[in-house]
Amino acid sequence: MPATQLSRITLRGTPREIGLAHGENLKPQILRQLHIYKSMFEYTSRLSWSQVLKVAAEFQSTIQKLTPEIHTEMMGIAEGAGVQALEIVALNCRSEIALGKFSDGCTSLSWRKHDHARVLAQNWDWTASVGENLAMVSIEQSGKPTIYMVTEAGIVGKIGFNSAAVGTCLNAIRARPMDPSKLPIHVALRLCLESPSVADAVKTLQDLGGVASAQHILIADSTSALGLELSPVGNKYLPENPSGLIGHTNHFLENRYVDEPPWLSDSPIRLWRLNELTGELIASGVHGDDIVPALLRRKVFSDTFNAPQAIACQEDESRHEIIRSSTLFNIVMDLDRGNPRAEISLGRPGSDDEGPIMTMPW
Known part of the structure; x- marks a missing residue:
């Protein structure tokens, strides 16, 4: 992905107005996304686009029933972009x-700075072709915190934080089963980003019946953090360790409710390396206000141990081009209740392709 600035769009109003503006502002990116995912579904899952849309129709019923406002927003996105709702x-x-056949591997970290501040950070790894379709989006809705997130065009919830200092990161998990009567993970992320606290986000997901697939959401606010190992057949919640850390990659640590065959051999290696690097920082005296974005990018998220499948992920040329992952961006969120903010860098931290630092809010 070339080093460049991400599109920045501000969405506000009713769910339909938010969706329309999203679709209209990001129409070229949405069209490219559809082209990419058509090819990706065909290659990874042997699904034609008509078969994909048939499964999507099952989810549409669920989304409309459980989260009607988000469904309305999706319909607005489709109208604004001039594409089918499904x-x-x-x-x-x-x-x-x-x-789970998409192999987007990511490394995420939550670190307690003080009793009333957390840092939440992630390298997001995915196929390079998606990089030009990412956008920084803010969403202003009546009666809800303002959302600031980095998302793929057309997707309503992703990685980011809100004005109540609630933030989310995502780690993909490959496991069965899948249940279309439950919430897709990107809708679950949106609900977390609409929540005033970690506790409220967890309650909302539980009250709505849980999620449709096995995934990990690392969620934090200024006073707490949890690793949500979610699945349609049961969840496990990971607390902060005694050092105030939660680290996660692309395999479940405690959730044994699902059928999870080994898939990314580097996932345990990245997690071990993440724990080693943060442990070294703690041993060197790093704590509190020392935990800043530049330090994490330089000392943790730029790490190339076990390259190309490292924390700073490089393309593995042994894989088909359409599913080759590399780190597309790094985000470090400072979840201070009085002033939540984030820094985003494009490309692999510490590499020649690392782009400029951007901030949210902007």
């Missing part, structure tokens, strides 16, 4: 429809 639903359910 195509936008398919983008938002892409993790579920692929049954």
